[in-house]
Amino acid sequence: MNERVLGHFFRYKRTNVDIAEYDVSKTERRRTSGLTRDEVAAMANVSTDWYTRIEQGRVGVIASPEVLRDICHALKLNTAEVNYVFHLMDQVPPTATEKEVNESIVSLIQAQIPAPAFMMDKNLTILQTNESYSRIYGDLLSENFLCRNVVWRTFNDKFIRTALNDWPSYARHQVALFRQTYSRDADSKFLYQVFVSVKNDPIFREAWDELAVADFHEQRLLVNTVEFGELYLIENTLQIPDTGQYVVFQNAGDDSTENKLRVIGAFH
Structure with missing residues (x-):
């Protein structure tokens, strides 16, 4: 499995987001560039401990498709990045719903x-x-x-x-x-x-x-x-x-x- 690759990717995206796009504290006291793990976990509706395990690439820690989707949404990943995340975990990427017509x-x-x-x-x-x-x-x-x-x-x-x-x-x-x-x-x-x-x-x-x-x-x-x-x-x-x-x-x-x-x- 690609737990470590996925964790590294999430960490990179988390620490490199533009926090101006998020409704989070923007004080000069922030010690973390980008978002904190707590903030991503809250936006993805998972515990900080669970998100941390995913980001650390712990062996055997398998996120469900729903959790992956919510983390991707929290990090504002584009379609190609979302597909990459799901493919890393041998899961089918989410697709447009049956009623969405471009x-x-x-x-x-x-x-x-x-x-x-x-x-x-x-x-x-x-x-x-x-x-x-x-x-x-x-x-x-x-x-x-x-x-x-x-x-x-x-x-x-x-x-x-x-x-x-x-x-x-x-x-x-x-x-x-x-x-x-x-x-x-x-x-x-x-x-x-x-x-x-x-x-x-x-x-x-x-x-x-x-x-x-x-x-x-x-x-x-x-x-x-x-x-x-x-x-x-x-x-x-x-x-x-x-x-x-x-x-x-x-x-x-x-x-x-x-x-x-x-x-x-x-x-x-």
């Missing part, structure tokens, strides 16, 4: 029009879509979080099941992604709810029992729609740094689809 990311997916695009959280739940996506797949944002989950939709959305030309292969890939996602947060009540909602589907059961695990990779989708005909879309997924969220782009895979997307996007 307006710049919303602008990014809107800028993809006429191509469909959407944003989803770490649980594979859709947070935002652009108008092109809504025209093809339906307006999802009025639905609850479960119904917006990509895995739930794969098995419960009639359009997805019937419109995708090779739905079984698509579904198997989603199951492999879901296994990877679930492994990162095995105690998630929401992911368990997703699992319960799809576990009785024969394709899901078969794919789940195969123990396949996957990360995101390029998907080639043939989508048959009543209004626009056949769309050949190439889907790519990018992770948004420091959030655990994703942006998914579906670009035209041929000239015919590109022309159809122009028509779809002309209505936004």
Whole structure:
């Protein structure tokens, strides 16, 4: 473990903070540059003894994720520093909550029009879509979080099941992604709810029992729609740094689809 490295890092950050940013005594009698251990402990809601043990890098002293988060907050660490702290202790860094949506990311997916695009959280739940996506797949944002989950939709959305030309292969890939996602947060009540909602589907059961695990990779989708005909879309997924969220782009895979997307996007 990296207890000593973590302790040294905390001590350095504590003694080098700008105390002008804190509501603490700023008298000339302060014998410590930066903050005292007592002050950090109080702001992190832990005892001074416990914080001291962490800072001294005592072997076997393992801070919980909540304590690490509160110490990081007390020291005003930036995102990269917080990630560093959590990685030192082999813990998963905190991410943006499922409802936090960065307006710049919303602008990014809107800028993809006429191509469909959407944003989803770490649980594979859709947070935002652009108008092109809504025209093809339906307006999802009025639905609850479960119904917006990509895995739930794969098995419960009639359009997805019937419109995708090779739905079984698509579904198997989603199951492999879901296994990877679930492994990162095995105690998630929401992911368990997703699992319960799809576990009785024969394709899901078969794919789940195969123990396949996957990360995101390029998907080639043939989508048959009543209004626009056949769309050949190439889907790519990018992770948004420091959030655990994703942006998914579906670009035209041929000239015919590109022309159809122009028509779809002309209505936004």
